[in-house]
Amino acid sequence: MSIQKNISAALLALSLGAFALHAAADQQWHFVVKNKTDSNIVKLQVSQDKHQWGNFDIGSGIAPGERATLVWAADTDEQKCHQWIRAQYADGSSSEPSKQDFCHDLDDPIEFTE
Numbered sequence: 001m002s003i004q005k006n007i008s009a010a011l012l013a014l015s016l017g018a019f020a021l022h023a024a025a026d027q028q029w030h031f032v033v034k035n036k037t038d039s040n041i042v043k044l045q046v047s048q049d050k051h052q053w054g055n056f057d058i059g060s061g062i063a064p065g066e067r068a069t070l071v072w073a074a075d076t077d078e079q080k081c082h083q084w085i086r087a088q089y090a091d092g093s094s095s096e097p098s099k100q101d102f103c104h105d106l107d108d109p110i111e112f113t114e
Helices: 003-026
Strands: 030-035 041-047 054-056 067-071 082-089 098-101 110-112
Touching (some): 030 041
Parallel strands (some): 030 110
16 A cells, blocks of 8 residues: 555544544533623532532633533433532632523523622
8 A cells, every 4th residue: 555545544534533523522511601700700510409519620710701611521411401500709709509401502601690
């Protein structure tokens, strides 16, 4: 096999692999958050019952005016669609929990305004 055919085969395999990764990313459950406050969001938490809260990894936080897309862990796939979400801010305050449907309108941002 010629070098050109080897390179073509490698490029085809690479592009098919990239397509598969893109398709897998599109299948992940996610949601979008928009911080419309004057304070950095330092923690996002969700709960099915408003008693036990799970944390999302948001790195160094979500700055005022910033949007962030968060991806659910695979082990949450069997949880209910309707869950509570709340934010904790750098100034020490917290938002009121709000009930959201995490199975629909995944790209419409949940806006924190408090």
